[in-house]
Amino acid sequence: MKALSSLLFSSIFFLNLSSNAQLTATVTTNTGGAANCDPRVITVVPSGGSGDYEYIYRVAPGQSGSVITQNTANYTVTPVPSLPTTYRISITDNVTLETVTKKVTVSPLLSGEFNVRIPNAFTPLYPDGVNDRWEVRNSGNNTSNASNFIPYPINAYAYELTIYSSNPGAIYYQASGSSTNPDSGISSLYGINTNQIYWDGTIPFNGGRVLGRVGTYYYTLKLYNCSYPSGKVFQGYIQLGNSPH
Known part of the structure; x- marks a missing residue:
């Protein structure tokens, strides 16, 4: 009976995972052109999967920056880069372990003394x-x-x-x-x-x-x-x- 219950639970769990749509995501940033003096925010909108996600923000290869792991879909870039900087955002479903990766370029903030x-x-x-x-x-x-x-x-x-x-x-x-x-x-x-x-x-x-x-x-x-x-x-x-x- 115990074995049958375990099998039934596993089957239901498998069916629930299978019923979720494939994980996708859209990524945007408030670039707004060179005159935009607002903080730069990367916004991720995932869909599909289980709904339990983890987000990793990485600077693209060849550009300086850090790796940020967090469980929120909005990331305020600090400090704002002085050059256009491309971020790679990995969104992972914590239940199915499915991962998708998107890219977005964050524009620089024109500030400081004039060169x-x-x-x-x-x-x-x-x-x-x-x-x-x-x-x-x-x-x-x-x-x-x-x-x-x-x-x-x-x-x-x-x-x-x-x-x-x-x-x-x-x-x-x-x-x-x-x-x-x-x-x-x-x-x-x-x-x-x-x-x-x-x-x-x-x-x-x-x-x-x-x-x-x-x-x-x-x-x-x-x-x-x-x-x-x-x-x-x-x-x-x-x-x-x-x-x-």
């Missing part, structure tokens, strides 16, 4: 491919030679630029923009593309634009990131020359 290099001279009247435009660049790129230049992005999600004469009322150029994802192969860091903030040396004239005269101009640049949501202002002068020497 910018702002030049004070350029030579648009001497178009030789060197210093033809006034460009604000990532401070890690200090070459002006276009053939050697790799445009790593600036850690900002928006900017506002004004070029004017010694009289602030005489505005020669204005521009604003927001960050975009970098082109594949250029950089893995999101932010303002280095060649996005520039002035070509032209000023308004008779309804169009012409190259300005040799002389001194001034700029006001305002950059925004998660450390400076109201913006940080940079001001200075630009020398427009007609010769590289």
Whole structure:
């Protein structure tokens, strides 16, 4: 009788396991683009299986990070990475031991002091491919030679630029923009593309634009990131020359 009861229990247990749908899961994160300053949260929604799950969050091979094991479907990434980081999430059914693995990429948080290099001279009247435009660049790129230049992005999600004469009322150029994802192969860091903030040396004239005269101009640049949501202002002068020497 005892053997029959054990067999009956095993059969019922086996039937219950067999009746569960196959384990699947969807994984999302609140990436929200480079301007998203909220904490990065990975959310897992499993379905099927027994309903008793374990979650393991691993950083993908080749990227630094730790392994986190927990029994909750939401994981707040701490600290938020400074580079796009791919996580592999393993969801295991604690009853059937079935496991599925999903991947999700967590976007970086654009914060801290701005990594910018702002030049004070350029030579648009001497178009030789060197210093033809006034460009604000990532401070890690200090070459002006276009053939050697790799445009790593600036850690900002928006900017506002004004070029004017010694009289602030005489505005020669204005521009604003927001960050975009970098082109594949250029950089893995999101932010303002280095060649996005520039002035070509032209000023308004008779309804169009012409190259300005040799002389001194001034700029006001305002950059925004998660450390400076109201913006940080940079001001200075630009020398427009007609010769590289």
